[in-house]
Amino acid sequence: MLLFCGLSYSQTTISGSVQDDNGQPIPGANIIIAGTSTGTVTDFDGNFSLNTNLTPPFELQASSVGFETVVEAVTSNNQKINFILKEGTSLDEVVISASRTPERIFESPVTVERLGLKEIRNTASADFYDGLENLKGVDVNTNSLTFKSVNTRGFATFANNRFMQLVDGMDNSTPALNFPIGNLVGMTETDVLSVELLPGASSALYGANAFNGILFMRSKNPFNHQGISGSIKRGITSQEAAGDNDYTDLSFRAAYKFSNKIAAKINFGYLKGTDWAATSEVDKINPTNTRANLDYDGINVYGDEVSANIRTEAPDAIKGIIPDVVVSRTGYNERDLTNYNAESIKSDWGLYYRPWENDFEIQYVGKVGTGSTIYQGTNRYNISNFFQQQHKLEFKNDNFFLRGYVVTDKAGDSYDMVFTGININRAWKGDKQWFEEYIGTYAAATLGGATEAQSHAAARAQAESGRYLPGSPEYQSAFNRSINDPDLSTGSKFQDASKYYHSDANYNFSHLIDFAEIQVGGSYRRYSLNSSGTIYTDLDGTIDYSEFGIYTQIQKNLELSDALDLKLTGSIRYDKSEFFDGFLSPRISAGLTVNRNHNIRASVQTGFRNPTTQDLFIGLDAGRAILVGSAPDNLDRYVRTFEISDEGQTLGQPSSVTQTGRVAYENSYSASSVLALADSGNPADLVVANPDIIKPEQVSSAEIGYRGKFSNLIVDFSAYYNKYTDFISQEVVISPFYGTAGDNGLSVAAIANDDYQAWSTYTNSKADVNSYGASIGLSTKVFGDFDLSGSYTYAKLDFDRAKYPDFTTNFNTPEHKFKASFGNTDLFENFGFNIAYRYSDDYFWEATFGNGLVPEYHVVDAQINLRVPSFKSTFKAGATNLLGDEYFTAFGTGFIGSMYYVSWTINNL
Incomplete structure (x- = not known):
């Protein structure tokens, strides 16, 4: 009893509340003892209570996204502190992605877009992931209801392997497809802490896949965000082709801090709806054709x-x-x-251990997800009961992290439609x-x-x-x-059980070195492809290969005067794949802050991306063409026997011939020249293709930007120019079954006799490919306390298409985009609303499934919400595509209709 009393008397208790400068409670605000990791968060009413074994005096810090941080002194036990936080601006929000270290967006050396808790709660979109559509400079292409592809600055299809998506530091791209499939097996909304998006090349810090941008999703740590929270959303989707169908989205989170050493959490999410039906009967090749035409090939x-x-x-x-x-x-x-079933079931859990009750933490995180969706690549695919899991072990504190994880997938009951x-x-x-x-x-x-x-x-x-x-x-x-048959000559089933292992580490020496902030780090990844020959040429066993990278960064702040601060950042990374020579990716940036309200930045960097697993090892008959990757040992692994026509046999050819994928790269004509021959009958029109074996792609990028505050007007502007070398894309070629391309004899006869095969090869363009663009965002308060923001984005491709007709860049982005939002989180007590508008210029979509014009579209989303503190609840009613004008963002997909929903979220701090 004496020991117990002694322990109890050593405890210090602090309680209080956190409110904004309008007297409204701020739920989920972080309360931390300064200089430690000990803390708590406010409840739904903005109240908190904190116990510590520290003896006063010490300092207590209150912070919340979108508000300025406040520090108060604790001088006695049982002290009550009422924090008043002044609302900040978007420039005050802290990001980690740009430099791998916390810094205000205002001071970031490159462009960063961010969704915090406030923006997620007030988004007019159906969920936080869809809310990315409203960010400046961001394109979100809708593949299906549950699979959306995020992209910045062009050059993307749904197989967007130029863009990286990280969840708590883990890449959640699928091993088989080599790109993320939206949020199908990603995060539940009740566990999202923040979302950061880094447009443009980021290879200097993040490696080969960070070529055109990165999306960072961070979850809530159970030490800081405890309790049980949940959300239920019910509504309908409405589309002319599919009618009105039920929509359900559930999420649940439970987190508990057992002590200052141990905490845990678990999340569960479930979504079910009906996908946007794709019903176009327009002819792919000739839009004027109908089903009455002899050679008809309908889009869907x-x-x-x-x-x-x-x-x-x-x-x-x-x-x-x-x-x-x-x-x-x-x-x-x-x-x-297909039945157009759209479904997502996902769960994750984590155990968090702080052995010394400070910032050093050991995490184990597991994630599993399964779902059904539509994916459009070379063909249209029903992704049914797809399964993916991730497991991570991480050691970290404020100065370093060391993590390793494995990602595996299974194709389930997926098939090629x-x-x-x-x-x-x-x-x-x-x-x-x-x-x-x-x-x-x-x-x-x-x-x-x-x-x-x-x-x-x-x-x-x-x-x-x-x-x-x-x-x-x-x-x-x-x-x-x-x-149920994986042989594409008789069936359409996909089989896959691929995986990759990844590890990365980073150390920040800022606590040891005063003159500058220096970081070093690196990563290693090993792929193990296992599709049983249904995607890759791995019929005889798995394909294994690896890549690694190391990097360093130095950052220095210089106070030039009371009104001028200069921030210099330099970084460089070396990456090496076992198939290619190593590459160096440097980045240099400078940011000048003037009078603390204006920041001018400039950066130059290079980036690169290694060919993907599909670029290297695919071996897939897609119908109109055979896709064959160009890894040196892949060309002879794809083997196919072709029938020879009667005309060919009269020329002395056998009844059949066996060829490998090598002929596509070493004995082929360009597809456009074969079409020219068909029109003219002149063999001189044939052009030998013989594309080169693929190698890494490089980009040189220059960017300038400005962020500033004029009274209550926030301005964020950026402009960039990208120059690509060895641009990776696919080139369709025609390989004759006999003769040698360019022989002006037997191979020409083979083309005339239809004794040839079309191949889709993976190679590098000899053309100069450049792109440039700019974005500007404005936000302010109007009519007192109403939020008004808007952005405009311009993007342009510089490429001589006439000179290189067989090479596709897949730029796939509108030249002009405009977005705006208007709302008020407190129109009156506990009631808010938000309206978001998006405009997209028309653009030409090109991908392996088909090419076509995407018309311009105008979309309005809206929501109203009511907070009920006594129930710790928020009720929301909303609609997406409120105008009901159906549209699409990619050639071949279903038209996007409207969604109407109501939701109830409880205790989501």
Whole structure:
């Protein structure tokens, strides 16, 4: 009892509240004993209580995102302190991403965009991830309801491997696809602390994949954010093609600090809805075509990719009456090949240990997620029951971190919808039989006196006899067989169980060295690809390879005068993949602060990116072309046997030929020149392609910017110029089955006889590719306490497309974007609202699935919210795309409709 009393008397208790300068409570504010990691957070009413074994006097610090930090002295036990925090500006918010060290956005050496707790709570979007659409300079392309691709400064498809996404320091790109699939297996909203986005090249600190920007998502530490919180969102999605469908989004968080040494948390999230249906029947190649055309290939119709020249396929005896036209098989609509189920189930947990009750912390974090979505790459894919998990062990304090983690995935029941349509067709009638019946019926009808149109109609009717109709037992049986068969000649299933191991470390010497802040760090990653030959050329076993990098940074603040401060930053990184020579990526920046309210910055840097796993090792027949990666040992691993036409056999060729992927790189013509030959009949139009083996891509980037405050007006401006070298992209080439490209003889005959294969190769452009742009953001208070902000972004590609018609840059970003928001967090007591508007100029989308114009669009999102402190709750009602004008952000996807929802969030501090 004496010991217990002695212990109890040594405890100091401090209590109080935190309010803003309008007298409103600030829930979730951080209360920390200065110089320690001991602290707590305010509850929903802005109140706190803190126990410590420290004896007064000491200092207590209160802080909250969007407010200025306040420090008060603690002089006695049981003291009550009421903090009043003055609302700051967006320039006062602290970011970590730009320099790997905490600093105000105002002083950041490069452009940074940020979503804090305040912005997340008040976003007019359906959730925090969708709220990224409203950030300056950010493009969010909607693949499906649960898969959105974030990008900055152009050059992106849904397979956006130029952009990195980190969750608490872990890369959450999928091992199989090599890019993040939105927030499908990411974070739950109740656990999000902040989101930072770093546009542009960041290789100097973050390595090869940080080529076009990084998204940082940070979660709440259970030492600082305790308790149980949850959110439920219910509503409908409304689309002309899919109708009105239920939408549910649930999240739950529980965190507890057992002592000043041990804390833990667990999160769970569940989302279910119906995806935006893709129902376009416009012809991919010729938009004027309809399903009545002979060679029709609908955008969202699959199976019609299989086509043939019926004169080439006809027997010699009737060739004279068969027209020289291409005919395609009849396909199935996408809506008959998927149920448009959109679902995400994810959970994560963490154990946090502070052995000495200070800033040194050991973390174990585990994350699992599964879901269903639509992914559009070379084809359209139903990602069904996809599963991904991550496990991390990290040691850290304020000056260093050392972490290692593993990321694994499984494709689940995912399948290729294009090949599903193709192979359902083949199930009821093989391609050879279908075209034989078509040609024979056409010939008979023509000889019987039918017109050409009548002969084609009769031919298709006969070839279509026996077709499985959607919904029939025969159709369903063929569908089930296809999606469970990984052989793309007969099925469409994806198999994958790839993984990668990653470790990185960083040490900041600022506590040891006074003259400057110096950091050193590095990373190592090892890939293990395992798709059983369905994506990569790994049929005989896993493909393993590794890469590493090391870096250093020095940062120096110089006080030039009372009114001028100069911040200089220099960093350099060396990266090495086992397949390529090493690269150095330097960055130099300077920021000049004038009168504490104006900051002018400039930076120059280089960046690079290694070819991705798909660039190197893919081996996939996508229908119209075969995708083959160009790693030196990959070219001979993809092997395929092709049939030779009767005309080819009369030239002395065998009935079939076996080729490897090497022919695409060493014996090929450009696709555009083969089309030119078809139009002109002149062999001189053929151009030898033989693309080079892929190597890393480089960029040199220069950026200038300004951040400043004029009374209550905040200005944030940036402009950049990027120059790319060895730009990585895909080039479609045509390889003859016999002859040598450029021989002006046998290979030309092979092209004329349709004895060739189209390949999609991975290579580097010989062209100069440059891009430039600028963004400006303005924010202010109007009518007293209303928040008004707006931004404009300009982006431009500089590339000679006419000179390099076979090379696609995938720039895929509008030239002009405008965004604005208007709201008030306290229109009246505990009631707020927000309205967000987005405008996008039209732009041309190009990707392996197809190319086409994305029209301009205008979108308005809105929400109202009511806080009920007695229930520790916030109720929100909102709508996205409130105007109801359906739009799309990429060629081939479903039109984006509207969403209407209500939500209840409780105790989310």
